[in-house]
Amino acid sequence: MGFDLGLSSDQEAIRDLFVGFFTREAGPAVVRAAEPLGFDRRLWEKCCELGAPGMGVAEVYGGGGASLSDLVVLAESFGAAIAPIPLLDHVVAAQFLPDPDVVSGAAIAAVALSPTDSEGVWHLVPSGAVADVVIGIDGDELVAVRSRAPGVAPRNHGAQPIADRSARVGDRKVLGSAGEMSRALDIWRTLTSAALVGIADRALAMGVAYVMERSQFGVPIGSFQSVQHGLADLPVLVDGGRMLCHKAAWAAGLETQGFIDVDANEYTDFSLLASMAFIFTGDAAAAATDRSLHFHGGYGFAAEYDIQLYYRRARGWRLIAGDPRHEQLELADRLFGRAQGN
Amino acid sequence: MDFTLSNDVVEFRAAIRSIIAETVTPEVVDEMHRSGTFDLPALNLALGAAGYIERAVPGLGKGDPVELWVLFNELEKAGAPFDGLAINIMIAGVVVAVGTDEQKARILPSIISGEAGVCMGYSEPDHGSDVASITTRAVRDGDEWMINGAKMWTTMAHKATWLILLTRTNTEVPKHKGLTMFIMPMDTPGITVEPVHTMATERTNATWYDDVRVGDDAVLGEVNSGWRTMTVALAFERGVMGGTNAGVPLLRHFRLWADKVGLSADPFVRYQMARTAIDMQVATLLTQRSAWIAGSGGLPGLEGSMTKLFATEAYQRSVRAFQEMAGSSGLLQFHEPGAAADGFIDYDARHAPVTTIYGGTSEIQRNNIAERHLRLPKAR
Numbered sequence: 085m086g087f088d089l090g091l092s093s094d095q096e097a098i099r100d101l102f103v104g105f106f107t108r109e110a111g112p113a114v115v116r117a118a119e120p121l122g123f124d125r126r127l128w129e130k131c132c133e134l135g136a137p138g139m140g141v142a143e144v145y146g147g148g149g150a151s152l153s154d155l156v157v158l159a160e161s162f163g164a165a166i167a168p169i170p171l172l173d174h175v176v177a178a179q180f181l182p183d184p185d186v187v188s189g190a191a192i193a194a195v196a197l198s199p200t201d202s203e204g205v206w207h208l209v210p211s212g213a214v215a216d217v218v219i220g221i222d223g224d225e226l227v228a229v230r231s232r233a234p235g236v237a238p239r240n241h242g243a244q245p246i247a248d249r250s251a252r253v254g255d256r257k258v259l260g261s262a263g264e265m266s267r268a269l270d271i272w273r274t275l276t277s278a279a280l281v282g283i284a285d286r287a288l289a290m291g292v293a294y295v296m297e298r299s300q301f302g303v304p305i306g307s308f309q310s311v312q313h314g315l316a317d318l319p320v321l322v323d324g325g326r327m328l329c330h331k332a333a334w335a336a337g338l339e340t341q342g343f344i345d346v347d348a349n350e351y352t353d354f355s356l357l358a359s360m361a362f363i364f365t366g367d368a369a370a371a372a373t374d375r376s377l378h379f380h381g382g383y384g385f386a387a388e389y390d391i392q393l394y395y396r397r398a399r400g401w402r403l404i405a406g407d408p409r410h411e412q413l414e415l416a417d418r419l420f421g422r423a424q425g426n
Numbered sequence: 427m428d429f430t431l432s433n434d435v436v437e438f439r440a441a442i443r444s445i446i447a448e449t450v451t452p453e454v455v456d457e458m459h460r461s462g463t464f465d466l467p468a469l470n471l472a473l474g475a476a477g478y479i480e481r482a483v484p485g486l487g488k489g490d491p492v493e494l495w496v497l498f499n500e501l502e503k504a505g506a507p508f509d510g511l512a513i514n515i516m517i518a519g520v521v522v523a524v525g526t527d528e529q530k531a532r533i534l535p536s537i538i539s540g541e542a543g544v545c546m547g548y549s550e551p552d553h554g555s556d557v558a559s560i561t562t563r564a565v566r567d568g569d570e571w572m573i574n575g576a577k578m579w580t581t582m583a584h585k586a587t588w589l590i591l592l593t594r595t596n597t598e599v600p601k602h603k604g605l606t607m608f609i610m611p612m613d614t615p616g617i618t619v620e621p622v623h624t625m626a627t628e629r630t631n632a633t634w635y636d637d638v639r640v641g642d643d644a645v646l647g648e649v650n651s652g653w654r655t656m657t658v659a660l661a662f663e664r665g666v667m668g669g670t671n672a673g674v675p676l677l678r679h680f681r682l683w684a685d686k687v688g689l690s691a692d693p694f695v696r697y698q699m700a701r702t703a704i705d706m707q708v709a710t711l712l713t714q715r716s717a718w719i720a721g722s723g724g725l726p727g728l729e730g731s732m733t734k735l736f737a738t739e740a741y742q743r744s745v746r747a748f749q750e751m752a753g754s755s756g757l758l759q760f761h762e763p764g765a766a767a768d769g770f771i772d773y774d775a776r777h778a779p780v781t782t783i784y785g786g787t788s789e790i791q792r793n794n795i796a797e798r799h800l801r802l803p804k805a806r
Binding site: 086087088089090091153292295296304306307308309312313315316317319320321323324325327328330331333334335346347348349351352360363364409412413415416417419420423 | 427428429430431432435492503671674677678681690691693696697699700701703704706707708709710711712714715718719722729732733735736789791792793795796799800801802803805
């Protein structure tokens with residue numbers, strides 16, 4: 085215990101295992117082949133063999149008992165590969181629905197980010213096109229509903245397997261009250277943030293590699309200061325975003341009630357830090373993919389280059405949760421108290 | 427990662443907060459802006475008396491980078507003047523690292539007691555970012571050195587007891603290899619100090635050196651090793667001695683005023699305040715990382731560049747937004763009735779531009795990141 089901003093040896097092992105796995109099994113060709121649905125069942129099955137779907141589930145339910153900090157490491161390597169499997173949504177849902185087939189990954193689980201509409205429908209659920217079970221809020225209850233996965237998604241920006249799902253049709257189980265969903269959403273924000281860090285980090289690396297390989301005017305374009313400076317802004321966004329994710333994950337494990345102290349710039353409240361991370365890493369991933377794509381020149385716009393795959397997911401993975409400005413205004417309420425007079 | 431501070435550090439922080447509360451009063455801050463001298467003797471003496479300056483000096487006291495970060499972060503968040511103190515602690519560290527026993531005995535006690543201040547003569551009128559090209563000459567004259575030249579941005583020279591001075595002692599070798607660092611009393615004959623006033627409240631100085639004569643006891647480190655001595659000083663700074671959380675007091679000042687005038691219900695204002703809070707939290711995490719790397723035996727030079735680049739530009743974005751949101755009230759200076767945040771919005775908008783210039787411009791930081799982190803070719 086005590087101030088330590090490095091990864092644990094377990095976390096280094098997780099990182100090495102999954103960076104290796106995704107590099108081997110989920111290269112850009114696999115990502116492309118999985119479009120437009122954004123799902124590769126064989127890749128999912130291989131991932132199940134590694135025990136990833138149940139990693140965050142308590143050992144008593146047959147899971148891996150990994151901490152949220154461990155899962156942040158997993159999520160970053162997943163994001164760097166933009167792997168076409170519903171890993172993060174599933175990892176979050178499984179913690180709240182640790183049924184044996186969910187822990188093993190035989191049944192895919194997803195999280196509805198918003199409550200149902202008046203017809204009992206969850207709209208555009210991430211991984212909803214391929215999930216066998218969805219957890220989410222219906223009325224004042226947190227429910228899990230098992231029903232047939234549609235297997236198709238509306239064609240979308242980030243090639244995500246999103247779909248509308250009903251909370252009323254299917255095998256429905258009440259997990260608790262609607263209030264219990266907020267922690268699930270905080271975990272989802274934290275892990276999605278870590279995945280966005282992975283996107284930003286990989287997009288930066290792709291940009292750096294490309295500007296050294298591409299020559300114009302007789303020299304690599306990476307020797308131009310304007311190009312260098314555009315890229316030099318990015319590593320701090322990756323590092324800062326990564327630290328925010330880890331701080332949120334650390335706060336999630338605290339036994340004491342977290343606090344919010346704006347004047348001291350000190351926060352140990354998990355939910356607040358998860359929100360900060362989601363906003364910051366979303367911006368970081370957008371900035372990194374913007375710049376990297378731009379420095380690819382016309383080829384960055386071409387479908388055959390990989391940076392466009394990252395550009396689209398940087399937006400899709402974030403915006404499926406709604407306008408980030410709303411998230412930021414809700415964050416303001418937590419930081420400064422609700423606005424008086426609105 | 428574990429962000430839990432040790433009990434020692436928590437106690438240290440409480441002690442620092444209590445010294446700040448006693449010494450950094452609104453009157454003192456007001457006087458600081460009026461005089462342009464961003465140094466507070468009462469604060470330095472209180473820290474010195476409690477042993478905290480000695481404890482902070484690298485190689486001398488506890489030398490814990492996490493404590494160093496906490497000390498300067500608390501000062502910065504409180505809006506306390508710490509520019510002078512930062513230089514004092516950094517240069518005391520250099521004396522410990524490369525000074526002679528005689529220099530240590532003669533110079534250190536006055537600094538660690540909080541009585542004496544230090545100023546730095548590095549930049550010159552014609553040599554700023556390219557500091558290795560400086561032309562202030564020190565030439566051998568019998569068993570003395572004779573120094574002639576001019577320095578710019580010698581902040582605190584009008585108050586300091588000690589001067590650390592970068593000179594050229596050899597013109598026949600590559601620029602980095604012909605430099606020598608001196609440390610001498612500011613009252614050495616031949617030194618002239620003239621104020622340089624700034625668009626903000628802080629004053630700095632230009633200094634002239636006319637046939638300044640010092641002995642070998644003024645050479646800090648080896649002759650012609652001045653660049654190395656500079657590097658030692660920068661390594662001690664480690665990016666943890668303030669300059670990364672200026673947005674915290676800015677946000678406090680703006681928010682209190684916005685609450686008072688009813689502006690804080692405006693979604694644009696709330697959106698920006700939340701942005702500032704996020705950026706400042708990220709800046710603090712990055713600064714903590716530098717402290718942790720230093721505490722683990724590493725040299726977080728590159729991380730410091732990245733943090734400085736991010737934190738100062740984020741501060742400038744916040745300042746610009748808050749001044750715009752304050753409208754005409756944000757134009758009014760200290761003591762003018764109706765001034766936004768008692769004049770701090772005007773002040774921060776005046777001060778902010780220098781933060782991406784001093785301590786290494788943003789362009790120098792980006793060069794550093796591009797070359798050393800991204801491994802791109804040298805571009806200049």
